[in-house]
Amino acid sequence: MLNFVTQWKKQSSLIVAGALLLTVPLTAQAAALQTTSPAMYQGDAQKAISLNLGNGKLDPNAPLTSRELVTLLNQSAALAGQPTSFTLQSTNPIKRQDVAAILRNTLKLAAAAEPFKDVLDQTALSTSVGSVFKAKLMNGVDAAHFAPGAIINHNQAYAIAYRVYDFLKPFQVTETTIADIQKAMDQGKLTSKQLVEMYLKRIQEYDDQNVKLSAIITVNPEALQIAEALDKERAAKGPRGPLHGVPVIVKDNYDTADMVTTAGCLCLKDFTPSKDAEMVAKLKAAGAIIMAKANLHEFAFGITSSSSLGGQTLNPYALDHYPGGSSGGTAAAIASNFALAGLGTDTGASIRIPASYNNLVGIRPTMGLTSRDGIIPLALSQDVGGPLARTVTDAAIMLDVTAGYDPDDTATAYGVGHIPTSYTNSLKLDGLKGARIGVATELFGTKADEQDITNLVNKAIGDMRKLGAVTVDIKIPNLDKISKFPSLSNYEFKFQLNDYLAKEGDNAPYHTLTDIINSGLYDKAQEAAMKARDARESLDTVEYKDILLNRTKITQEAILKVMADNKLDAIIYPTTMQLAAVIGTVQNSGVNTRISPFTGFPAISVPAGFTPGGLPAGFELLGRAFDEPTLIKLAYAYEQGTHNRKAPTLLP
Template sequence: MTLPDTAVPTIAQARRMLSGREISVPELVEACLSRVAAYEDTVHAFVTRTIETARAEARTLQAELDAGRPRSPLHGIPIGLKDIYDTQGVLTTAHSKVLEDNIPAEDATTVTRLRQAGTVSLGKLSTWEFAIGGPSFDLPWPPATNPWNSDHDPGGSSSGTGAAVATGMVIAGMGTDTGGSIRIPAARCGIAGLKPTYGRVSRRGVIPLAWSLDHAGPMCWTTEDCALMLQEIAGHDPLDPASARAAVPDYTTALAQGIRGKRIVVPRHFFETDSPADADCLAAFEEALGVLRSLGATVTGIRLSPLQDYVACQTVISRSESYTGHEINLKTRPGDYGRFARERITLGAFYTAADYLQAQRRRRELSAEFARAMSGADLCVLPTLPGGAPPMRGQSTHAMLERPLYVQPFNVTGSPALSVCNGFSPAGLPFGLQIVGHPFDEAGVLAAGHAYEQATAWRARHANPLHPSPWAAAPAV
């Protein structure tokens, strides 16, 4: 059969359909490409499309499937890659004029693992310039837009991945997260996005922003799909000096553990007084806590250092490290950067060595503080962001410093953190619920996200960029 354009399935659904011969790999790829054709002029999720290569790969993968040789649960799944992942022979720009002709000689480790798992890449996805500068209108490619309303920001920096997954142009994608860049677009696009523990997933071949804070991870429609993706990309990489030698559990089996008996802590001061969330966002969060309690979890409050301490720590480190990587180009070709990236990265030139080292010392203190707060708990839960997506235009250069977000603390600590959709604003823009766990306990975080999604109806609503509506009904699959 051929899927109708409106019925692109999840990874888990596609896996069953492919195994049951209800659909072929080429048909699945064409279902996604039909959405690319319909939505791309509005959403701008792609920098580079590899359509003919994808079609050829789909035929090869279908032949393997026909011969009874599926490579993994991701066999035949159409994906997209944030355009800071190196791809052999395929343009990798970081959405910047600085790299507009950059064609890598080899794949990033994660790209290699996804190819070996049998995924089909449809291309490279839009990002904020060098994963920091956006949404920018002064770059060679337009910025991605929010799939629920194209006048609004999809979040960054993994903006194209969030938009492409939310519209079904790809079934899954890869993002990166230095200060929230997986979880922010996941929340604003209404999908699931996982920042794994620092060191869980290799960053080799991923253009760095700040090496001591950078994480690579999956972005999908559901938490279950994130688990399926993580299963294939997690694990030690000797070519990434920060890669951890930690055992990789069976994430999909762990989804069934649920959250009954789990102890959840909530740092309410982050979003009630330190950086107050919008009333509708707070209401959605309280409803989500009610769902978690109904599933058998207990919820208590904790007190941490002010949110601003975590944000300041992350900012000094990230700007210092990013300026180190861009110093020569910023001095010799500053005009090839967009304004947002140029001004945000250049901030790092004004921090001293003492500032950077003090921030790293403070980081250790904050990480130890959070570990103590979590010593009697299983999970920490809070909103992902203070509200829905802002308008695309008119944003401040340093907006994240003016209204601190709730994502940056967990780049400082390196903790695994997941964002899942937990409702919509009156304007029809998604909210996110952030679930944080102990180091290398992605299994527990994913189990909680999956349990929440199974107990709520948010996954039954899909974006249609051509007809924005807060309650677009999901198609039957």
Template sequence: MRNFEEITIKQVQEGYLSGEFSCEELVKWYLERIEKFNFQGPELRAMITVNPNALEEARRMDEYVKEHHALMGAMHGVPTILKDNFDTKDMETTAGSIALKGWRPPDDAFVTERLRKAGAVFLGKSNLHEFAIWGETISSILGQTLNPYDLTRTPGGSSGGTGAAIASNMGLAGLGTDTINSIRSPSSANSLVGIRPTLGLVSRTGIVPYSLTQDTAGPICRTVEDAARTLAVIAGYDPQDDETAWSAGHVKGSYADSLREDGLKGKRIGVLESLFGKEKVNESTNQVVRTALKAFVEQGAVLIPVKDNIDQVYLSNEVSVHLDDFRHDLDSYLQKLPKDWKIHSMKEILEQGLYHPFSKENMEDAMTREVGSLSYLKKLRNQKLMAKKIMNIMAENNLDAMVYPHQQQLVCKVGDHQLQRNGVLCSSIGFPSICVPAGFAPSEHAPIGVPVGMEIMGRPWTESLLIEIAYGFEQHTHFRKEPVL
């Protein structure tokens, strides 16, 4: 059988149309990879569910090409992995919790349906940090997912199952959600490209919520082009998600025009110095990102140091409302479950012990918080003030984008907590950003090093510009490497 490692969406669809290989052949290859690496070999534990109908769906894609000599849609025959908090009418949706084990929603999430109609073939559902509430990807449904580059480390999170699976070539395109860091964290930790879109560009309908003030969904892929292609399919207005009304006039039918090899030429890029760590533990990450930044200059961009103090700890504690929203918004989903379901609230999950011990502290904290409280309203005000501050920084310096390490230190070891993640900046103010591979830092248990990701952020609705910058950077550097397994 042909080796499909690191193949792209474009290459796959060209192969289908030319008859070089079939969708069934490709899906079989990915299913064998899942079998080989998920619970055997390195035991990555990235996948919760494998779609029993994947091969049948692949055959339908092949029949369509034979009959029409064309593709069904933009994601025709693309083997896709969904984080297990996207509703799927043909597979369980557990959100990583034994409280939802066995739950099969009656309908697809809006994003799931968009992908299905565009021809995506779902390989299955990936592990996540339980209810997507933190960054280590450990759940009561599957346990700890491992980082394929360093099996002693976590894969980031909360979308770490998607990250580990796509990095180790268990699927072609992946979907994650992002409330604080959760698309960009596993992208950084697994040498991948992850896009957190402007809040409102992508619907949240049918996604188990964490904080609807900050929740969004986006692609996790091996290349900028694949991420851009996937984003184009899932973006757009959904009448069931009012937030998406803001996207009217900002949605691109295709982001292909942004895939320019000279995408860095003439761009003014701010280097957000305050988001680089100042401790010894930060040195390896800083070195990787500083070296990667040379590519911007080599390709005609202008780097402008930005000295304004953007404090990651302040953002997490006084700007982000993730834990403030958590109980209220999760309960809104749980209350819609069938009357005979075992739980309908976070309170009942805690009372019945239906959680991983790692999640207990966060859920108990969330139970003490109230949407609409004085502290909550202060945080919403701080979000507006921070958004204005970032817009002013970019205006004063005439910037196209700003860059910084996604995480100030390497992704954490299994059993530890993620620290110093910078993704909270964009998530707390609703701005878009892309995380791209910036290189690798040496580590004892990592054969080729631990991946380090660089985040590129921009003003709202500038996904096309960010993709242009990210693509130009990627095409010049090619930092992405697959893990040694």
């Protein structure tokens, strides 16, 4: 954890240094424009031009006069809805030190320290440079030099203008990202407490009143106090990392020592575990706020997300449709902007189907990458916890914090040595260039009611090719045999739930599945399934062991062979060929989602867009064990090249 925080602080300074680069000496301008990536340098200039700031037709390398800069800055302020009068009339080219002064004085920026060797401390210049540096309006030409006397050009001025616009515009909570809120907090526009208040208001309006999504089971009563304490810590010491002060939502089968953990069941409505789940503990250590516990399909049994305690969660994109499951509450909450990101669990499809149905990014990590300790089990041979988020970047940040070895979950020992310094290092705009992706044609639907999803995913494949990928049609060996293997939740649930309850001792309200069934306090719609699981007498059977051994062996070998034969980086197919069904009808999942849990290999579901009927759908990328960096790289490049994510229109 400490290594990640240290690396994040180091990386964040480098990112700022690159992303906020405004000028270099004129002799090196052309080279800088050629060598600096669009995302790091020209991106802000392009955003300014797209906002109609300036005409964008001038020579980007030509020097800029003070009058021209002032015009741009005043346009930015007006567009942000904060009319501000920048004044500095001159026909002379303007220097970096002058830009810093006008920004500091007009925007009334607070004085701050600056790290540059070529700026004399305790001078008017150091005050100006420090203030714009902290506000992320300007930075140095490199980590050690500000180059106060260098002249800026038009392209750099457009970048300044966009940052001024971004600085002045009011903070919007909907569709914000982790980076957005960290930037807003650094600029003094937002506190964590204010952010929590915004999310509490949205939860009250859209989950408790009006729409009543029923995505949330419990709101953290201490969320505001925790946020306030984290704000004080930020002021005194700086942020712990990118999740400092960030509200997140976790599925209510993750143990939380300061909130009830229910699995959606009335039988556990007053149960508070003795300690946090390991993944929750990691989030808290990183400064995240557990905003709320989300509804789920009771005990994670199904894919419609209904429970005796939380009721039926609705799909925010179509309120009469299911949100997927079993992590449907988390998905509906994140899609509805109740928090920045969340945690789900995935035994058969429970992260990826809700991601597909709620226009989200969902990662099912490699078995052993994240700890299962403190997650109410469904089938430990398949269970894994992972992130749900609105962007690939935010999902990667969540994975950074929650991945890692846990001595209380032996499976995580397999991940040692396979976790990168940061998954965010894989966020590359050109990540699809030269990638080889296998198209699992047999996993595409051919029926009339599957055609909308097939069309969306085929379009996504075409977009990947436009972004530089090579696609190869493949057939997965032994797919028919693989598809006939069952999920082991039918076998393992009783024994592993009983073990979980036994660890809590007298703290648990019930001690066995039999006790829970006898209580009558559960969703009667799954009574038959619970009783069938409870009737199993042992896991020491030839049938169970045969499935566990052969299913894994056959599926892993099939995937590894087809990837090796075709030199693939990943395999693509629809996350599920079934759209979100109307509530009250049957919701199917299909075979597609089984490959990841049967192999233990990682998969990521990514938004592919919307059907003509307005329902979201996604595609899944499957990779080799512990190759999440490749999946994140491919998904990010696709996301940034298409921008399929849209907020639900039913929830303004």
